[in-house]
Amino acid sequence: MKTKLETNLETDYDVIVVGGGASGMMAAYTAALRDLRVLVIDKNKRLGEKLSITGGGRCNITNAEEDVHTFLKNYGKANKFLYSPFSQFGVKDTFDFFESHGLPLVVEARKRAFPETMSAESVRTLMEKLLKKRGVVVKLGRPVKKIMRDENGVTGVVVDGTTYIAKTYILATGGLSHAETGSSGDGFGWLSDLGHTVAEPTPSIVPLSVKDSWVHKLSGVSLSFMKITFFENARPDDPVGRGVKKFQRKGKILFTHFGLSGPLILNSAHAVADLFHAGVVTATIDMYPDTDIGTLESKIIKIFDANKNKIFKSVIKECVPEGMTEAVISNSKIDSAKKVHSITREERRAFVELLKAMPLTITGLMGYDRAVIADGGVSLSEVDMRTMRSLKCPNLAITGDLLHVNRPSGGFSLQLCWTSGYVAGMHA
Template identity: 55%
Template structure:
């Protein structure tokens, strides 16, 4: 019996995230009949929350070597796909579709509107205008293999068939967006190695309640040192305080190394609120401040030196040294020294990494040694293409993840 025509396609893409949307739009643009199977009611759920709702679409590093060096061990595998669709092509792709972009600190590129929803809408129109058949609201439940080929896929009891299959079901971070690791399970069943995912770019949990009380407040231009008994790790930049600990690009990008320290034992940290001022100079500045304002209370004076909104929290850290209503002329030399030392090393206790529910990227997935990166085709299954977060590629935050999705999606869509 012939397989029903209405359920037969040239290409089936499973997963309508950044990578899957690019892949199916591209394949359809080249004239293929394409079916997109997405289990959520709409496409691009994770894309819509990227970059804090602003969507950091790529990183404007136009030096290919420099850009690819950010992907660690994967660098050597990525020259071919990035030469087919790299940063320049991504920028043109969106600008051609009337999404003006802006480049911000760290070469991070955002839509000018700073709305991730505009990127989702653009990808959705790209797919629909290319005449992709989009089937949302039904999860692929089974992949049927026959020898070295995928024979068909099932959404419940409904079977679909295609010549090529592009797997784009994402990793396991923020599972509420649909990325629940289905792809990893199928890939393992099909004989692929799947490196165990660990939360990658994640915020850190800290014990101190003064940090929690500052949720939403930034500590700009500080230095943080993480240390355990043997090693330390120093980072400088802006820290964002949260209800559970610390976050922001500086922390997210340090998380993996902090995770390694945690693996070896408890990790303490110290925040230097005045990284460009020696402790002796800071003490002199305090002397001058207290001398000029002898009758004022400490809490009103220290406020002038601290980042906006942080005074109460820092006063709680200094409470063992002096009461906040101590008058300047009652502050002893010993107290002054301790205040300066504490401001140069506010102590923290790192209790852990946040889990997948808060991870920006989870690593893990299929190693690039099992994929032909010229085409993104599996080296084990002849009509399967693997893209996006399913690939085991470490990268920092800064638009590098979505760029991988655009690149791998385009290349798979071209070759499927």
């Protein structure tokens, strides 16, 4: 045990936080509020790189669902572990925290909360300022190479040949998505060495890649109120072999040069990944999910009757959502130059069916570089969730994306960072 005189102020701290992302900054600030000497080490040149790209640059900072049971249901099987940390720092605390520091929040569709500034950078700078104000020591551009331990717990972290020591350590190195922001999965390796079971990370909230060129050509188009149905074990060589219907979702679809994205798709990716175990995965898009096929056919008949002498191509745009004309033409069996009056009943029926079920083939999930979160991490059963401390290594807390928690997009990831960071800092 060192005496006060022997303490080296350069390398000895009460708390060392490895990783200065969302959860690490919250943990450091909370610990510093308790008058502890706190050091944050990050390998990037700036704190919170990933935070600054969240929510398309706007930062979906939390989700304004007030009912804790409803809120926690979004974390799937992990929800039962989260009551204790959320009772210490929940959604309302997140609102209070940011608003009391001059960053009011606004709530949009699906209860997604954003800073009124609509700028993720403003969230990042606020956190950075708060650390500075509380005297947190920050070392940037310094990758931690090694975590040292003995039988009692962590004994130090090694950076550039220097060992930094503390009473408590907080590991906040993030997951594997968007590695360019610094999250390269280092924490998973260390946690595994420390005796934790680390679930294999897979890209989780991630866009889908699609084979069909009509999808790629629609890049940039987004359509609200679509329904997508996924099928597994399809036989793509057989036109009627679409496969076994597995699940469907309604919402907005964004077409990209590689496939499909947007909240509906991102949040379906995890379930789609499971379908690949059974073979080829296909999908259909229903452009009129709230209209049954009979009603839609009656509408199309009316449009065709009013445009009998025009060619099919010039009438299609009245029948399909904006932006979809070319895609529908390329999928329809009807010659686009055909006069509407000579379209047969069978052709018309097939056209209506196409509007209710545009087929496409899913080739896979995009990689970590496009994932919002990568699933995987330390099982919550190996963490004391009242303190976020590891049950394998008592002076180490674990926060944020290092935790194995399945969750949809909508502010749930960052809320988990604010909550786990606060709890770790509070009990450091």
